[in-house]
Amino acid sequence: MHSRKSVLFNNDSVWTKRNSEDMFDITMGSFDGAEICELVGSYILSHLSKKLGKENTGLYRDDGLAITSSKSARQCEKLKKELTSIFHAFDLRITIQANIKTTNFLDVTFNLENASYQPYSKPNNQLLYVDRRSNHPPTILEQIPTSVNSRISSISDCEATFKKAAPDFEKALKQNGHTYKMKFEPPSPNNENKRKRSRQIIWYNPPFNKAVKTNIGRTFLNLIKTHFLEGHRLHKLFNKNNVKEHAWIPISPDSDTTGVVTPIHFTSVMFMLPGRLLPRNDPEKIETPNFDVLISDGSFVPNGIVPTFITKTLPNHFTIATGLYEESHGIVANDMYDPVLNEKFHIGGEDSTSSKWWDVGAEPIWVTNQKHGGRTGVYYWPGSETEIMGTRPNRYKINSDTTPFETRIDDVIDWFTDEDPINLGLLYFNEPDHTGQTSGPESDEILDVIRMCDDTIGYLIQKLQEADLYEKINILITSDHGMTELSPDRLIQLDDYVNPDLYDLVDSSPVAAIYPFDDRNTMAIYNALLARHPNMTVYLKDSIPDHFHYKHNRRIMPIIAVADEGGVSLVIKPCG
Known part of the structure; x- marks a missing residue:
């Protein structure tokens, strides 16, 4: 059990507790104190779980809960003695409370x-909490209130519990x-079903002090770029994609950028061009x-994106x-109940930016x-005008379809280059979606719009190059959905x-979303629509295929009723 005595020495002697040569602690502040605690704790936990089961036992440092x-x-008291004996076998002392329904563990009170x-x-x-005026990186200081808010939310079983606890934390903040x-x-x-992808990142963390002005962060990354060129045997380990900088040091006035650099995990801009850019035929x-x-x-996806079900603007944007x-x-549809x-x-709609829908x-x-x-x-990205989790984007615009595309690009470039620059930008264009819906995705009008979109991308490239950003940020251009031709003589009238x-x-x-006025009529409506049209598939909510991921939400x-393209163009709508 003695994985080691200590890594601290005093007068050339191993540090031990006063008046005892047999007892020792994993001292706070030792370089591997946390790791040793986890190692010892895991070993003890393996023995405890044999008595209690893995799913019913937990340890965090020197606090445990079962x-x-x-x-x-009587059985609980017997179990208490058995657990105590396990710790005694390791020359450890432990205090156990048994037969309790309510307990405090770390910063949470549980009531069984x-x-x-x-x-x-x-x-x-x-x-x-760390004082807002202290000598810490500004971005770290900004995260303190939101981190406290997230933690108190996570350990509150409901909003009423949270509101009861919040005033003390707000006061301390x-x-x-x-x-x-x-x-x-x-x-x-x-x-x-959310995919998890791990990525090996090497972080370079220069120290921070308000009194120090330097460009060491950028200098360091330039060294990586200079000395680990593509073809170098270590390029896969050291490149711009997996060596990142927490650039917390204020940049010196004589450098080529002014202001304070924020901690950047990525610098990216995403452009949304809704609809299908190339004629299918x-x-x-x-x-x-x-x-x-x-x-x-860069790179592109030859066969296009696969939108989520349903293939509409707001759901896919979000x-x-x-x-x-x-x-x-x-956000299950463009129109919801x-x-x-x-x-x-x-x-x-007037209420379409309310937090009650998005947050x-x-x-x-x-x-x-x-x-x-x-x-x-x-x-103009859907949802960006709304306060979500108490947060709005640092910069955002109220949606307007009349703003010229060049103006939108100019504004975003300014956001990346002003005194308080962004590191992530999202920009929405309403073409070719608008023209595709009004004139059709195979029309002559759509060809002119595609040329206009290409000219817009040319303007984007030009402005990024002028701002010395083209080689420094990730550019993603995507779409929310595709399009198909509609035929006015092929309609499904519900x-x-x-x-x-x-x-x-x-x-x-x-996709028609049907809400029966009376629950008792649900099956009657379903049966009336079932198998009535060869290109329409009808589902009860509980029977919607799992691969649609479109079942477990009260707004569904x-x-x-789903219209299949099936070689023709179909629209589901009511008469009139």
């Missing part, structure tokens, strides 16, 4: 009788110079030289921003970026099959 069920008080939990502080414990209004953050929806009939430049300088399917992030709010949502647990990338010390500029007085068509083509209606 849950037992269906045991009498009603399955509740709430924040806990030791009696007379004074909450202290204010006393240390942090002005912050705490707001409950509900748990994020579980997404078991003859993709070679139009030249796109500026897109070709980006492709030659999927790209959050990495979640619609059933998880809550929320039975809990008992309200309807319409794209572009339901999913975290868009601009919130994540700012939580980790970055700064974000978002131009009212031909079911009485319109029985339901509300919340959202239509190509009890019945959906």
